[in-house]
Amino acid sequence: MTHARISLHLVLLLLFCCSSWTHAAVLVSIKPIHSLVAGIMQGVEDPQLLLSGGQSPHRYTLKPSDARNIQQADLIIWIGPEMESFLPRILTASERPNIALLDLLKSENKASHNHDHEDHAGRDPHLWLDPLLAKRVVQLIADRLSLLDPKHRGSFEKNALTLQQRLDRLHQELESRLAPVRTTPYIAFHDAYGYLEARYRLNSVGTVILDPERLSGARHIRDLQQKIRHTGVGCIFTEPQFEPRLVESLIEDTATRNAELDPLGSDLPAGPDAYFQLMRRVANQLVQCLANK
Ligand SMILES: [Zn+2]
The missing domain is CATH 3.40.50.1980 (Nitrogenase molybdenum iron protein domain)
Known part of the structure; x- marks a missing residue:
């Protein structure tokens, strides 16, 4: 076998092996949102969780390992400066793509003239505590993930739909429980x-x-x-x-x-x-x- 052939084999081998794990590395700030993202990405890849311990995001300070994880992420999903006040500086410095869910919901509200949530809550950052709002968050994240990783659009959409049905059932349950x-x-x-x-x-x-x-x-x-x-x-x-x-x-x-x-x-x-x-x-x-x- 000539050198040229060997290197061609090597290139093909690399293409084959690595195309199967070129998934997007998604990093999510807090556990409730991480859980929803994990549901959307199920069967594709596991998102990473930034605050994995019992810390309050209101009082958190970044560790060197967090900075490394942020630097290596293809997408960082967080709530907004009202929740993770430790994030904006490093996000700007790292120049990594990120989604602040409060901003995303706000621009969606503007586009659809739906002022529902903006009005009553202003910028209350604890948006996951309403399962019906979580349904919208799931849709917005699934759309973004599909842009980032179009090869898995089908899985993201299917998972998002299942998750939204599950959120509907959860809402019914909480309604009668409370x-x-x-x-x-x-x-x-x-x-x-x-x-x-x-x-x-x-x-x-x-x-x-x-x-x-x-x-x-x-x-x-x-x-x-x-x-x-x-x-x-x-x-x-x-x-x-x-x-x-x-x-x-x-x-x-x-x-x-x-x-x-x-x-x-x-x-x-x-x-x-x-x-x-x-x-x-x-x-x-x-x-x-x-x-x-
Ligand atoms: Zn809080």
């Missing part, structure tokens, strides 16, 4: 549940902290104590990403109960089911504490 506790007042830990509360018409009367990046001031704490004493607050929720001591002192000598509510599914195994597990658990945590009244 109906009995709709009117009971409660205080959430941080302002994360606007989408959930609007979708299921829940009765939130405040949050323990006003800003997840800062400590609550004395006046806000006095306001909370007033509310707890005078509005029959059934439950105050803690979150695993935050220190619960403030909640414990707030409910001392009152009839108000406390329980944990986890909007991120910190301890759940990442993957296509994580989203559904976390949403069902949020509903159960709400119902268990509020129905007890």
